[in-house]
Amino acid sequence: xxxxxxxxxxxxxxxxxxxxxxxxxxxxxxxxxxxxxxxxxxxxxxxxxxxxxxxxxxxxxxxxxxxxxxxxxxxxxxxxxxxxxxxxxxxxxxxxxxxxxxxxxxxxxxxxxxxxxxxxxxxxxxxxxxxxxxxxxxxxxxxxxxxxxxxxxxxxxxxxxxxxxxxxxxxxxxxxxxxxxxxxxxxxxxxxxxxxxxxxxxxxxxxxxxxxxxxxxxxxxxxxxxxxxxxxxxxxxxxxxxxxxxxxxxxxxxxxxxxxxxxxxxxxxxxxxxxxxxxxxxxxxxxxxxxxxxxxxxxxxxxxxxxxxxxxxxxx
Amino acid sequence: xxxxxxxxxxxxxxxxxxxxxxxxxxxxxxxxxxxxxxxxxxxxxxxxxxxxxxxxxxxxxxxxxxxxxxxxxxxxxxxxxxxxxxxxxxxxxxxxxxxxxxxxxxxxxxxxxxxxxxxxxxxxxxxxxxxxxxxxxxxxxxxxxxxxxxxxxxxxxxxxxxxxxxxxxxxxxxxxxxxxxxxxxxxxxxxxxxxxxxxxxxxxxxxxxxxxxxxxxxxxxxxxxxxxxxxxxxxxxxxxxxxxxxxxxxxxxxxxxxxxxxxxxxxxxxxxxxxxxxxxxxxxxxxxxxxxxxxxxxxxxxxxxxxxxxxxxxxxxxxxxxxxxxxxxxxxxxxxxxxxxxxxxxxxxxxxxxxxxxxxxxxxxxxxxxxxxxxxxxxxxxxxxxxxxxxxxxxxxxxxxxxxxxxxxxxxx
Numbered sequence: 148x149x150x151x152x153x154x155x156x157x158x159x160x161x162x163x164x165x166x167x168x169x170x171x172x173x174x175x176x177x178x179x180x181x182x183x184x185x186x187x188x189x190x191x192x193x194x195x196x197x198x199x200x201x202x203x204x205x206x207x208x209x210x211x212x213x214x215x216x217x218x219x220x221x222x223x224x225x226x227x228x229x230x231x232x233x234x235x236x237x238x239x240x241x242x243x244x245x246x247x248x249x250x251x252x253x254x255x256x257x258x259x260x261x262x263x264x265x266x267x268x269x270x271x272x273x274x275x276x277x278x279x280x281x282x283x284x285x286x287x288x289x290x291x292x293x294x295x296x297x298x299x300x301x302x303x304x305x306x307x308x309x310x311x312x313x314x315x316x317x318x319x320x321x322x323x324x325x326x327x328x329x330x331x332x333x334x335x336x337x338x339x340x341x342x343x344x345x346x347x348x349x350x351x352x353x354x355x356x357x358x359x360x361x362x363x364x365x366x367x368x369x370x371x372x373x374x375x376x377x378x379x380x381x382x383x384x385x386x387x388x389x390x391x392x393x394x395x396x397x398x399x400x401x402x403x404x405x406x407x408x409x410x411x412x413x414x415x416x417x418x419x420x421x422x423x424x425x426x427x428x429x430x431x432x433x434x435x436x437x438x439x440x441x442x443x444x445x446x447x448x449x450x451x452x453x454x455x456x457x458x459x460x461x462x463x
Numbered sequence: 464x465x466x467x468x469x470x471x472x473x474x475x476x477x478x479x480x481x482x483x484x485x486x487x488x489x490x491x492x493x494x495x496x497x498x499x500x501x502x503x504x505x506x507x508x509x510x511x512x513x514x515x516x517x518x519x520x521x522x523x524x525x526x527x528x529x530x531x532x533x534x535x536x537x538x539x540x541x542x543x544x545x546x547x548x549x550x551x552x553x554x555x556x557x558x559x560x561x562x563x564x565x566x567x568x569x570x571x572x573x574x575x576x577x578x579x580x581x582x583x584x585x586x587x588x589x590x591x592x593x594x595x596x597x598x599x600x601x602x603x604x605x606x607x608x609x610x611x612x613x614x615x616x617x618x619x620x621x622x623x624x625x626x627x628x629x630x631x632x633x634x635x636x637x638x639x640x641x642x643x644x645x646x647x648x649x650x651x652x653x654x655x656x657x658x659x660x661x662x663x664x665x666x667x668x669x670x671x672x673x674x675x676x677x678x679x680x681x682x683x684x685x686x687x688x689x690x691x692x693x694x695x696x697x698x699x700x701x702x703x704x705x706x707x708x709x710x711x712x713x714x715x716x717x718x719x720x721x722x723x724x725x726x727x728x729x730x731x732x733x734x735x736x737x738x739x740x741x742x743x744x745x746x747x748x749x750x751x752x753x754x755x756x757x758x759x760x761x762x763x764x765x766x767x768x769x770x771x772x773x774x775x776x777x778x779x780x781x782x783x784x785x786x787x788x789x790x791x792x793x794x795x796x797x798x799x800x801x802x803x804x805x806x807x808x809x810x811x812x813x814x815x816x817x818x819x820x821x822x823x824x825x826x827x828x829x830x831x832x833x834x835x836x837x838x839x840x841x842x843x844x845x846x847x848x849x850x851x852x853x854x855x856x857x858x859x860x861x862x863x864x865x866x867x868x869x870x871x872x873x874x875x876x
Contacts (some may be wrong), residue, residue, distance in 0.1 A: 214533060215558035228873070233866065297712075298704055318707035320855070406648060407706035408852035425529050426835070426844030428554070 201441065208434035218431075225435035235436070238412040241324050242393065242443075245413060248328045249335060249392035253384045256339025257377075261369075263340070264347045274344070281337035289401030292330035293317060317403055320410035327411055331398045335391055339384040346380030347373075386451060393444055414440040485779040490521045490541040492528030497733075501799035508795075509786050516779050536560040540773030542780040548588035548765040549832035550674075550839050552596060561596045562770035562777065567785060568595040581790060581806040588765055588832050597769035598788045599805040601797055603729040604820035605655055605762035605833075611746040613640060613723045621746070625663075625691065625753045632700040635723050642700040644722035645854075646713030653850035654834035654843070656726050658762050660688045663753035667760035667829040674837035676875030680867040689853065689860050691753060696857045706855055714738060726750070728764070732816050733801060747819050758828035764836060765805065845870040 173180075208225055212218035229235050263274050280288065294300045298313045306314050316326040350373065358372040374381075396415040399405060405412035405420060412420070414436055420426075422433020489506075493499045499522075506518050521541065523531050535541065536555060546552055555561050568586060582599065589595045614620070614631075617638050622628040632642035647653050661670045665684050672678050673685070695701065702713055702722055711734060716722040718738035725731065735745050752759065768787055770780040786792060790808030797804040798812055803821055811817045824830065835843035849863040 213554055215537065215554055215560070293707075297707065299715075313703050315704035315707040318704045318855070403707075404649065406650070406848075406851065407855060408848045420844075423530070424844075426840040428533075429841065 204434045204437050204441075207430055208432075208438050210431040210434075212430040213428045214430050215428075221431065225431045226438075228432065229435055229439070234409045234412055234417060237409060238414045238417040238436075239439075241411060241413045242395075244324055245328055245331070245392040245395050246389065248325070249332060249388050249395075250385070252332050252335040252339050252388050253381070255332075255336045256384060257343050257381075259336065259340045260343030260347055264344060278337050278341055280334040281341065283334075285331075285334065285397040286401055288330060288334060289398050292326075292333075293402050296326055317411075318407055320407050323403055323407065323411045327395075327398050327402050330402065331391075331395055335388060338387060338391075342380045342384045342387075343377060346377045350376055382454075389447060393440070393447070414443075485516045485776045486519055487516050487543065487776055487779045487783060488519045488521065488541040488774075489783075490523065490532075490535060490544040492523045492525045492545065494522065494525050497800050501796040504799060505787065505792060505796055508792065509783060512786070513779070513782065516782070536771055536773070540771035542774040542776045543768060543770055543783055545766065545768050546597070547832075547836055548585075548597075548599060548767050549836040551832075551836045552767070552769070553591060553839070556591050556596050560772055562772045562774060562780075563594045564597060564770060564781065564784060565594045567598065567781065567788070581808045582788065584807070584830070585765060585805045588830070589767065597767040598784050599765040599767045600787050600793055601800055601802045602763045602765040602805055602824075602830075603802045604824055605659070605726070605728045605764075606750055606820075606823065607724050607748050608717075608727050608731060608735065609724045609746050609748065610717060610720065610740075610744055612744040613720060614746075621748045622751045623749075624751055624755075628751045629694050632695065633698070636698065636700060640720070641702050641716060641722040643695065643724045643726065644702040644713045644716050645705045645725070646702075646708030646710045647705045647851045647854060648707060648709050648712075650844075650847035650851050651833075651835055652710050652713075652727075653854055654847050655728070655762065656692070657688070657846075657850050658831055658834050659726065659750040660691050660753070661685075662760045662762070662831060663750060663757065664688050664691055665754070666757045667831065670760070670831060671837065674834065674842075676839075676842065676871055680864045680871055685864065686860075689864070692853070693857055693860075696854055701854060706851060728762075729802065729816055729820055742815055747816050749823055759826075760829040760831060761824055761827040762833055763803075763824055763827070763830040764833045765830075839874055842870060842874045 207218075209220060209222060210218040211221045211225075259277060263270065263277060295302055296316050297303070298306070298315045303313075306312065317323050354376070355368070355372055358368055363372060394415055395413050396419065399411055399413055399416040400419070403411045405416050409417075418433045418436040418440065421429050421436065427433065491502065493502050502520075506520065510516065510518055521535075532544065532546065532555075536544070537558075537560065540560070546555070552561065568589075585599045585602070586595065589597055589599060609621075613635070617634050617640075619631045619634055620627075622631050635642040645652050645656070658670065661673065664687055665673075669678070669684060673680075678685070702708070702716060705713065710727070710731075713722075713725065714731065714734050715738065717725055718735065718740060732745070749759070749761075768784055770777060770784065774780050787796075788806060790804070790806045793804035793806045794809035794811075797809065801814075801817070803811060803817060803824065807825070811821050831837055834846060838846060846867055849867050853860055853863050
């Protein structure tokens, strides 16, 4: 028993000596290795379902492939074609419209949250009613709004009175996208509202009282005392809204299928249409669109990660 | 204990019977009630005649099937599957996923020996590279469905020439009725109008050459088609806001009497009648002649049955295809489907629309499959988008046709 010779001077209880004996490579590196072992299943899934598909799509974007026949390597020609594709630019522009207009959900959500942040009878019920659009499926919202917009539908009679008889916004190439965004923003407002409501619950009342004593009230109180405290909620609301606008797919798919004649396409739907829809199966071209969308998202994600990193550094 | 043994024996027996006798795996997308009933009848009948075969059906949702077929044909091919004729089956044939069944067509693998005779008129759409890749079991006609009573009230008789047709539209418009209803949200309805305008203006050969990519979309003959289309679009003879309506949503205006005609397939009759129209006020006429003297070809999309090249039970699969081609089987199935049997030996129910269709197709010079089945998928998708855009903005015709020409050069290269 080799360890006897190394420990006779220490005069410690047996149990500790045993742990000494076990101070193997594992014991020495346990602290460093344990996180990786726990991370391993997650990392494996991330590699298989996220990282590998990214590189695989980038590779497919260099091919001409219908998913059945053998693929042909065509270099960058899918990207070159993309530069000359009218529908691609329309989709890109629409993505921009989505991004800008979707941001409205943040202030509107904040307004609603403040409005609902009261203690009156039945407020819980009212709050949950306001939160309802976020709970129901996007598909349902899309279908209901297309019924709404139908000239023979709910708002038809009102439009008639406004002199817009028989006006179908979803058939108007200039305004159809706005019609879809309006439908899409409806649940997004509810989402932002709930983020702000939780934020408002955690307000520091001492600060508000101190501010009141210093004579702050009304808008100045809101701007200088409350809004800064809501910063985490604002950050989160902006993040989810940007992501929501960039992945706008379901609303377009349900309400217009990118129509009329491609005027409401967004990159995500156009990618689906070219690569996977009934008339599509241009896997290479669809992947090229995906690569562009990925690049745009990447810029945003890198900014997001940078911001998180900065604030964590401050927090430490 | 006895019970358990009995169950075990039963299970074993089932297991053996399905592995010894042929199991025929059929993948279909028959979720709509009529096709489902028709095929259930056919499956039972086939099993009755061939007790040694067990049929195993995998039923897919109609929309999901279009995706699923790509997967199951490559990974776990069934013995038999249904699909469509023309260019729609081309990618699968080209990828070697469909079994060549030319022997059925040439009667060498044909028991009753009269397929060539009964279905020769439908052979062309089933042929790729000189071989046949499946058999058709049903088709239906396209044409103009109209409100007889509205026509009568305005003193219009059924138009047989283009001038009469345009005059009828003008009369209807003046009377405050939308002449032609259409719902183009899902695009394909516009292709029905385009196909007929092209078939009547330039003829079947030109239409086929165009969908095969042999003619530029900027060709003056294509412009001629749009000149005719202009005569309907520019005066506003089509339903307003059609781009936001599905084809079914364009039917109520006609049921309400706000619109008088619909260029449609025969499957629409069921919906018209559900909405309250009857044989007394709903009528059908052949799309009128445009260029005099051009033989009248018709639009008749055909549904087909194929054998997968990876099928395990090709013998029974062929027996099933032969069974499905028989005049008596097609007659019975199409009675349920409310469509037309392809085998000319079959009869149809005394229904005015089916009789009109059968009469029209039997005398047709040739049959087109429909723009999105005759043209390759990519071309069809862009083409139909273009047709829809044109119908909303007829002024953009040149721009649209130039864009389609660009697509044509890419797709067919």
